[in-house]
Amino acid sequence: MRYLPLTDTDRRVMLDRIGAASIDDLFVDVPAEAHLSAKIAGLPDHATELAVERHMAALARRNMAAGDGPFFLGAGSYRHHIPASVDHLIQRGEFLTAYTPYQPEIAQGTLQMLFEFQTQVARLLGCDVANASMYDGSTACWEAVAMAARITKRKRVVLSGALHPHYAEVVKTMSKVTDYEIADSRPSIQPKPDNDGLIARIDDATSCVVVQYPDILGRLPDLEEVGAAARAKGALLVVVVTEPVALGAVKSPGEQGADIVVGEGQSLGVGLQFGGPYLGLFGCKQKYVRQMPGRLTGETVDAEGRRGFVLTLSTREQHIRREKATSNICTNSGLCALAFSIHMTLLGEKGLRDLAMLNHAQAVRAAEQLAAVPGVHVLNDSFFNEFTLLLSKDARQVARILADKGILAGVSLGRLFPGEAGLANGLVVAVTETVTDEDVDALCAGLKEVLA
Amino acid sequence: MTINQSGWRPEMAASGTATGAPTATGNRALMLEEPLIFEIGSADRTGVDLEQAPAVQNRLGGMERSAPIGLPGLSEQETVRHYTRLSRQNYAIDLGLFPLGSCTMKHNPRLNEKVARMPGFADLHPLAPQSAVQGALGVIHELGEWLKTLTGMAAVAMSPKAGAHGELCGLLAIRAALEARGDARKVILVPESAHGTNPATAAFCGYAVEDIPATAEGRVDLAALQARLAVGGPDCNVAAVMITNPNTCGLFEREMKKIADAVHAAGAFVYCDGANFNAIVGRVRPGDLGVDAMHINLHKTFSTPHGGGGPGSGPVVLSEALAPFAPLPIVEKDAAGVFHLIEEETAGQDHAQNFGRMVAFHGQMGMFTRALAYILSHGADGLRQVAEDAVLNANYILRSLEDVLDAPFGGSGPCMHEALFSDKGVAEGFTTLDIAKGLIDEGYHPMTMYFPLVVHGAMLIEPTETESKAALDQFIMALRSVAERAKAGDEALKGAPHFAPRRRLDETLAARKPKLVWEEAALAEAAG
Numbered sequence: 001m002r003y004l005p006l007t008d009t010d011r012r013v014m015l016d017r018i019g020a021a022s023i024d025d026l027f028v029d030v031p032a033e034a035h036l037s038a039k040i041a042g043l044p045d046h047a048t049e050l051a052v053e054r055h056m057a058a059l060a061r062r063n064m065a066a067g068d069g070p071f072f073l074g075a076g077s078y079r080h081h082i083p084a085s086v087d088h089l090i091q092r093g094e095f096l097t098a099y100t101p102y103q104p105e106i107a108q109g110t111l112q113m114l115f116e117f118q119t120q121v122a123r124l125l126g127c128d129v130a131n132a133s134m135y136d137g138s139t140a141c142w143e144a145v146a147m148a149a150r151i152t153k154r155k156r157v158v159l160s161g162a163l164h165p166h167y168a169e170v171v172k173t174m175s176k177v178t179d180y181e182i183a184d185s186r187p188s189i190q191p192k193p194d195n196d197g198l199i200a201r202i203d204d205a206t207s208c209v210v211v212q213y214p215d216i217l218g219r220l221p222d223l224e225e226v227g228a229a230a231r232a233k234g235a236l237l238v239v240v241v242t243e244p245v246a247l248g249a250v251k252s253p254g255e256q257g258a259d260i261v262v263g264e265g266q267s268l269g270v271g272l273q274f275g276g277p278y279l280g281l282f283g284c285k286q287k288y289v290r291q292m293p294g295r296l297t298g299e300t301v302d303a304e305g306r307r308g309f310v311l312t313l314s315t316r317e318q319h320i321r322r323e324k325a326t327s328n329i330c331t332n333s334g335l336c337a338l339a340f341s342i343h344m345t346l347l348g349e350k351g352l353r354d355l356a357m358l359n360h361a362q363a364v365r366a367a368e369q370l371a372a373v374p375g376v377h378v379l380n381d382s383f384f385n386e387f388t389l390l391l392s393k394d395a396r397q398v399a400r401i402l403a404d405k406g407i408l409a410g411v412s413l414g415r416l417f418p419g420e421a422g423l424a425n426g427l428v429v430a431v432t433e434t435v436t437d438e439d440v441d442a443l444c445a446g447l448k449e450v451l452a
Numbered sequence: 453m454t455i456n457q458s459g460w461r462p463e464m465a466a467s468g469t470a471t472g473a474p475t476a477t478g479n480r481a482l483m484l485e486e487p488l489i490f491e492i493g494s495a496d497r498t499g500v501d502l503e504q505a506p507a508v509q510n511r512l513g514g515m516e517r518s519a520p521i522g523l524p525g526l527s528e529q530e531t532v533r534h535y536t537r538l539s540r541q542n543y544a545i546d547l548g549l550f551p552l553g554s555c556t557m558k559h560n561p562r563l564n565e566k567v568a569r570m571p572g573f574a575d576l577h578p579l580a581p582q583s584a585v586q587g588a589l590g591v592i593h594e595l596g597e598w599l600k601t602l603t604g605m606a607a608v609a610m611s612p613k614a615g616a617h618g619e620l621c622g623l624l625a626i627r628a629a630l631e632a633r634g635d636a637r638k639v640i641l642v643p644e645s646a647h648g649t650n651p652a653t654a655a656f657c658g659y660a661v662e663d664i665p666a667t668a669e670g671r672v673d674l675a676a677l678q679a680r681l682a683v684g685g686p687d688c689n690v691a692a693v694m695i696t697n698p699n700t701c702g703l704f705e706r707e708m709k710k711i712a713d714a715v716h717a718a719g720a721f722v723y724c725d726g727a728n729f730n731a732i733v734g735r736v737r738p739g740d741l742g743v744d745a746m747h748i749n750l751h752k753t754f755s756t757p758h759g760g761g762g763p764g765s766g767p768v769v770l771s772e773a774l775a776p777f778a779p780l781p782i783v784e785k786d787a788a789g790v791f792h793l794i795e796e797e798t799a800g801q802d803h804a805q806n807f808g809r810m811v812a813f814h815g816q817m818g819m820f821t822r823a824l825a826y827i828l829s830h831g832a833d834g835l836r837q838v839a840e841d842a843v844l845n846a847n848y849i850l851r852s853l854e855d856v857l858d859a860p861f862g863g864s865g866p867c868m869h870e871a872l873f874s875d876k877g878v879a880e881g882f883t884t885l886d887i888a889k890g891l892i893d894e895g896y897h898p899m900t901m902y903f904p905l906v907v908h909g910a911m912l913i914e915p916t917e918t919e920s921k922a923a924l925d926q927f928i929m930a931l932r933s934v935a936e937r938a939k940a941g942d943e944a945l946k947g948a949p950h951f952a953p954r955r956r957l958d959e960t961l962a963a964r965k966p967k968l969v970w971e972e973a974a975l976a977e978a979a980g
Contacts, residue, residue, distance in 0.1 A: 001829075014845075017851060027704075029704040036735055036836075040832050044828070047829055047831060052563060053563065053566070057570060057572075059588075060587055063580075073579055073580060075579055077579065092539040095544075099552055099758050100761040122969045169796065174810075220512060251518070271574055275817055276613065276816040277816045299962065300959065301961065312962040312968075322651040327656070331762040332614075333762045342535055346499035349496070351525055364510070419797065
């Protein structure tokens with residue numbers, strides 16, 4: 001077996017040193033009735049590298065990759081071009097095969113990277129501080145809700161109807177054990193986000209109001225208005241960003257008054273990966289830092305006065321505080337944070353802003369072209385790189401028919417909000433820099449045919 | 453915005469180490485000091501070329517950004533150098549033995565990296581129509597079947613993102629099962645030796661946490677547990693016990709079946725922390741021991757890389773009793789071989805008792821492909837060999853060093869895949885920390901320090917099965933030398949590490965005056 005270096009001679013010599021007659025002697029504490037005397041039946045034996053690669057490649061071929069045809073899926077997971085050097089660098093063994101940096105003297109590479117990542121994320125979100133990552137956007141969203149409850153000591157959570165429905169589901173699942181009252185709703189199918197309706201649901205018992213920006217339909221809500229209303233009731237504003245590239249083009253949530261900003265960082269450096277591993281971004285105001293979940297890297301000095309970095313404020317964490325910790329999270333998304341940070345460093349301010357405006361411009365052009373297709377109406381007044389089409393037919397059916405023709409046209413609202421008759425004709429379409437003019441032509445032609 | 457392009461901060465130049473004269477750059481030959489991107493980058497520099505955006509009327513609805521973000525950019529070569537230089541300040545499995553107890557730092561095969569990057573997996577959208585993702589659903593299903601078979605359990609929840617997230621999944625399933633029978637219980641029992649995530653998870657789920665006492669030989673005290681479960685009789689308020697097996701003292705819980713029987717008799721459930729599954733894979737099925745739920749860290753037992761702190765993946769296997777409560781989504785295969793993704797909409801009667809959704813999508817696909825490639829590479833025979841070699845290597849270390857280091861449970865029988873020592877018997881004023889830092893100078897990542905909490909000055913060593921005898925012999929020689937220095941009171945050890953990129957770092961300062969983000973010097977000064 002290519003990964004197991006011990007030879008039978010080694011094993012014999014080692015057992016002798018231990019004073020054991022056979023390997024079974026080392027499993028003597030396993031009760032006889034639970035000890036398997038031979039390998040588990042019905043499973044294949046070891047396989048060569050070539051054989052495993054063939055098997056996995058055959059499975060991979062049964063999928064329609066984003067690059068296989070015109071591709072317009074978003075709704076919380078976005079396809080962007082990832083510079084080649086990102087994947088090269090994250091595959092350096094010193095990053096890839098390192099552990100959580102518990103021994104800072106020999107983990108400065110990871111720690112400095114995380115300090116840079118925290119700074120990049122804080123600046124992008126418009127927050128004072130950011131942590132070293134969470135699992136993904138949806139779990140970061142839940143952690144923000146829990147953090148807001150700790151800060152305000154209130155239990156009522158108001159979710160915008162235009163929050164990603166899977167994020168809302170995660171919050172609802174977790175709230176079963178924390179007794180939070182979740183005020184949920186469905187997105188209003190209007191050109192503008194329903195800020196008035198959202199604000200009306202905030203009351204004196206509300207711990208936080210959770211708003212997605214851009215929202216699930218691609219619209220850009222005015223966060224200042226919501227934040228002011230929340231503050232007036234003593235509640236916090238939690239903002240969820242599922243497409244961080246947008247923040248190269250639009251005002252950050254922090255500068256609009258958000259108290260906690262969470263996000264899905266997958267757009268930069270990480271890729272689609274069928275939903276995971278992804279990258280939870282988590283930022284907040286300085287005054288709440290000791291209520292944050294997750295790891296934090298901080299600057300310090302070594303015994304010779306040289307600058308160095310360590311994991312810090314760990315008295316918030318499970319390995320120190322156990323049942324009094326702010327969260328149970330341990331392993332996070334370190335390597336995805338590295339990919340994000342490298343991509344962000346390659347872009348820089350100019351690159352990110354140019355990338356964002358390229359996305360927006362291409363989306364605007366695509367929206368104009370799609371609006372001209374009979375049976376297609378563009379819902380949004382405002383959007384970044386994703387917008388909602390109202391079709392003359394059930395959008396889920398249309399998306400399936402187009403998928404069979406090799407066009408991944410968008411995510412239907414029927415898939416996201418099943419059983420909501422009023423949403424059935426909605427199709428959320430994402431247009432990033434990876435979409436070509438030919439792709440848009442193909443989508444328009446496909447829709448024209450299917451809707452005719 | 454202003455970005456400091458002056459390079460080094462003053463304190464960075466003064467990097468004289470214990471030996472040799474200082475250099476002008478602060479570099480030491482191949483050991484290169486590296487500034488922060490904020491000190492060397494600039495807002496107008498970039499390492500990417502983009503197409504010209506078409507001219508359009510913007511539709512940002514008046515939300516256009518006007519304030520600068522403050523993100524420095526670097527050219528491609530500068531970027532490659534920056535991260536390559538940083539990488540060289542890290543220890544990693546690729547460099548040598550990484551004996552962190554309870555973390556299972558084994559070799560990460562590169563086939564798995566190659567497989568995960570196949571476009572059919574890596575460039576696949578989670579919300580693509582199911583007809584377009586049959587291969588991906590097939591991976592999730594095939595891996596799930598392996599995990600169920602290897603553990604002897606009825607069902608598996610694939611979506612948890614890491615071990616602690618898996619614990620959450622297990623406890624949510626237990627809670628749902630108890631609620632389904634109208635039995636709200638309030639307490640979860642956790643041994644003191646448990647990982648910190650166990651009590652943190654239990655508390656997160658709204659349970660009170662109580663300790664389970666341990667015996668002098670380092671195992672769960674069955675009699676004490678039985679006595680606690682008897683409190684209240686039929687009104688027992690214990691929802692579950694969380695047990696790590698093999699436990700964090702490196703020992704197999706011999707009485708696991710009796711523990712499980714007692715827990716079940718009291719109407720409670722057994723959660724097993726599967727962090728140490730590597731010791732028993734292929735030789736013991738937790739299902740045969742009465743376990744109701746167990747997470748499996750794919751980044752431990754099944755070798756997906758730890759990445760400097762993640763991502764991990766923590767699928768949870770469930771017993772018959774808990775299977776109906778498994779979270780969404782679920783992947784099922786029908787008689788025609790077609791895979792179906794069961795979500796809120798399609799849960800129907802068969803999954804009506806699901807406890808909900810824990811993550812936005814389907815879990816850690818990129819880890820599933822790697823873990824499946826690893827499992828297929830080993831097969832049933834190889835996985836059994838994994839456990840045997842992991843246990844053999846740990847016992848070899850235990851018996852090779854117990855004459856020089858205190859082994860508190862050395863008399864409790866063979867260890868499993870990790871060997872536990874303590875700093876009892878070292879010279880006055882010396883501790884586990886000094887031994888750990890001394891190992892750094894010898895070219896090793898230290899063992900897990902001060903865990904489990906039940907042993908004072910604990911040192912938990914897990915070599916894993918992927919280390920050769922020669923590698924173990926050299927490690928044993930190095931640790932023996934450091935231990936002897938600690939016993940002799942060698943003052944130089946207290947200053948270790950001497951040869952690492954940094955000497956001991958001031959963690960108190962970091963916590964007292966937290967600097968969590970970089971600020972321009974002027975701003976930092978103004979902030980005091």
